Amino acid sequence: MTDAFRIAKRRRAIHGWLLLSPALVMLSTFAFYPSVATLWASFFSRETRRHPSEFIGLDNYRFLFEDPTFWKVAGNNLLYAGVTIPISIALALVMALWANSKIPGKSFLRTAYFTPTVLPMIAAGNLWLFFYTPDIGVLDQLFGLVGLGSMNWLGRPETSLWAICIVTIWKESGFFMIFYLAALQTIPPELKEAADIEGASRWTYTRRIVLPLLMPTTLFILVNALINSVKLIDHLFILTKGGPSDSSKLILYYIWELSFAFFDSPMAAATTVLVLAVLGIVAALQFGLLDRRTHYQ
Amino acid sequence: MTRLMPRIEAALALLLALVWISPLLFALWAAFHATTDAVNFTLSAPLILDNFRTAWDGAPWLRYFLNTFLLVTLVLAGQFFLCTLAGFAFARVEFRGKGTVFTLILLQLFILPEVLIVKNYAIAASLGLVDTIAGIGVPYMASAFGIFLMRQAFKGVPMELDEAARVEGCSLLGVLWRVYVPAARPTYIAYALVSVATHWNNFLWPLIVTNTESARPLTVGLSIFGAPENGVDISVISAATVMVIAPLLVLFLVFQRQFVQAFLRAGIK
Numbered sequence A: 001m002t003d004a005f006r007i008a009k010r011r012r013a014i015h016g017w018l019l020l021s022p023a024l025v026m027l028s029t030f031a032f033y034p035s036v037a038t039l040w041a042s043f044f045s046r047e048t049r050r051h052p053s054e055f056i057g058l059d060n061y062r063f064l065f066e067d068p069t070f071w072k073v074a075g076n077n078l079l080y081a082g083v084t085i086p087i088s089i090a091l092a093l094v095m096a097l098w099a100n101s102k103i104p105g106k107s108f109l110r111t112a113y114f115t116p117t118v119l120p121m122i123a124a125g126n127l128w129l130f131f132y133t134p135d136i137g138v139l140d141q142l143f144g145l146v147g148l149g150s151m152n153w154l155g156r157p158e159t160s161l162w163a164i165c166i167v168t169i170w171k172e173s174g175f176f177m178i179f180y181l182a183a184l185q186t187i188p189p190e191l192k193e194a195a196d197i198e199g200a201s202r203w204t205y206t207r208r209i210v211l212p213l214l215m216p217t218t219l220f221i222l223v224n225a226l227i228n229s230v231k232l233i234d235h236l237f238i239l240t241k242g243g244p245s246d247s248s249k250l251i252l253y254y255i256w257e258l259s260f261a262f263f264d265s266p267m268a269a270a271t272t273v274l275v276l277a278v279l280g281i282v283a284a285l286q287f288g289l290l291d292r293r294t295h296y297q
Numbered sequence B: 001m002t003r004l005m006p007r008i009e010a011a012l013a014l015l016l017a018l019v020w021i022s023p024l025l026f027a028l029w030a031a032f033h034a035t036t037d038a039v040n041f042t043l044s045a046p047l048i049l050d051n052f053r054t055a056w057d058g059a060p061w062l063r064y065f066l067n068t069f070l071l072v073t074l075v076l077a078g079q080f081f082l083c084t085l086a087g088f089a090f091a092r093v094e095f096r097g098k099g100t101v102f103t104l105i106l107l108q109l110f111i112l113p114e115v116l117i118v119k120n121y122a123i124a125a126s127l128g129l130v131d132t133i134a135g136i137g138v139p140y141m142a143s144a145f146g147i148f149l150m151r152q153a154f155k156g157v158p159m160e161l162d163e164a165a166r167v168e169g170c171s172l173l174g175v176l177w178r179v180y181v182p183a184a185r186p187t188y189i190a191y192a193l194v195s196v197a198t199h200w201n202n203f204l205w206p207l208i209v210t211n212t213e214s215a216r217p218l219t220v221g222l223s224i225f226g227a228p229e230n231g232v233d234i235s236v237i238s239a240a241t242v243m244v245i246a247p248l249l250v251l252f253l254v255f256q257r258q259f260v261q262a263f264l265r266a267g268i269k
Helices: A003-041 A059-066 A068-099 A106-118 A121-132 A138-145 A160-185 A189-197 A202-213 A215-231 A234-239 A251-260 A265-289 A292-296 B004-031 B035-040 B050-058 B061-092 B098-107 B117-126 B133-140 B144-155 B159-167 B172-183 B185-201 B204-209 B218-225 B234-254 B256-268
Strands: none
Touching: A003 A265, A003 B061, A003 B098, A003 B117, A003 B133, A059 A068, A059 A265, A068 A106, A068 A160, A068 A215, A068 A251, A068 B004, A106 A160, A106 B004, A106 B185, A106 B234, A106 B256, A121 A138, A121 A160, A121 A234, A121 B004, A121 B185, A121 B218, A121 B234, A160 A215, A160 A234, A160 B004, A160 B256, A189 A202, A202 A215, A215 A251, A215 A265, A234 B218, A251 A265, A251 B117, A251 B204, A265 B117, B004 B035, B004 B050, B004 B234, B035 B234, B050 B234, B061 B098, B061 B133, B061 B144, B061 B172, B061 B185, B061 B218, B098 B144, B117 B133, B117 B204, B133 B204, B144 B172, B144 B185, B159 B172, B172 B185, B185 B218, B185 B234, B185 B256, B204 B218, B218 B234, B234 B256
16 A cells, blocks of 8 residues: 555545534434433432432333333334324325326316425414304314214313324324325336236236335334324314323323423333334334335435 | 126225315314314304414413424434535445444334433433423434435445536545435435424423423324313314414425425435
């Protein structure tokens, strides 16, 4: 190796790190450091006026696992994910197939399906409040027309989480549709022609050709949907505040409540660590299962 | 039967579309009608603007609009700056340790800023950023997503352009500024649309880190305005909601194609 070559190599390395440094400083401050600090904080007891915070090992996790509210909230979030993810993905697929077909007015369809994506969740909460409010709400009035009585959708433990799920499905289906729409447009038309010549029905064509070709897109959407099932909680602030009696409380809302309403940051930290662990599994899923070439090269 | 199916399908598709925009339509309906007319669906009721007047007088909306505008501008400027530099380093500068750092940064795609609220608040407090617009924006500036996006865009720039500029005597930053940034224009536009839409709508972190109207963005303002303890009626809330979403919604309807393209580019590439 000549000196000139070595100097050039060193210069490139300096340039590289200089270019990266602003972003690395920011990422370290607001992502890496807080992750580690959260883990660390979860091993300490809550600071009160009488007792200073002290190291208690895994006790916070033990308290968390003994707390029925935690299990209630975790169960809610599982149900929330289990309901919203498959339904929004299925709806997104149907929407994309329609928006890509020969149906008249398909650009209107696309706009209508996609519009909720550009609205803030807070605004969505307000819009849906008009549907859910007992007596004067749109739903109650519709049910009133067919002779059903008034129903407090948000105020009853049996229905509150479902009402929350519906808003989320409404919000994210159109977003996922876009990705299916793009994937559909890359399917060569010859495949459709060949299927027609073979006499395959549209259903067979969709099931045997379109769906398998959409598989990578579905996995990509699935990862996004999993992340959303942790992240999309803004509408809780408007619609239910997690109630009644925790029936619609989700994990991230619970973390917010622990930390900023009950000021119990060690417990909030422990809960956060558990969420980060789940997100880590999702990350592993993404890197392991998804075709790296499609999205990362 | 074969004739009938497509029609049924078209009708279903249309029905779904109507259901999907109905919350918006009802909000518009309520915003322009007196509350009693709105909830009774009196079709002949007069259109009024009183709700907007009441809503406008009920909160410092001008301040909120200004804050949101400053916030999305600040976040976007920060993201463009940081992600351009880092994306360029990952795309075109060879050095040891690059792969490891890149994996580390990709990890951040899953460490959502929303989840780290507990510690990020402490950090913002120690930096004196609580209740400032910078405090709302700063955790989002070095976005792994943006770095990744710019890296992909820069990788698509032909090497010949790069070499030609270097032969002409351009420095590294000169090449970046004169060759790569102009070539990645569509990606910047896409990124800008996605970023503005995201931060215009963001709520949880702004809620936590602001505590006076001097830094509060629209979403937080709207949630406070609509809080049940304030006792505002549904028509006034609808008017406020319409007001808050109108700028972004109009932008979306006018630049619909670009918006859809932007979300696609941002998601797929």
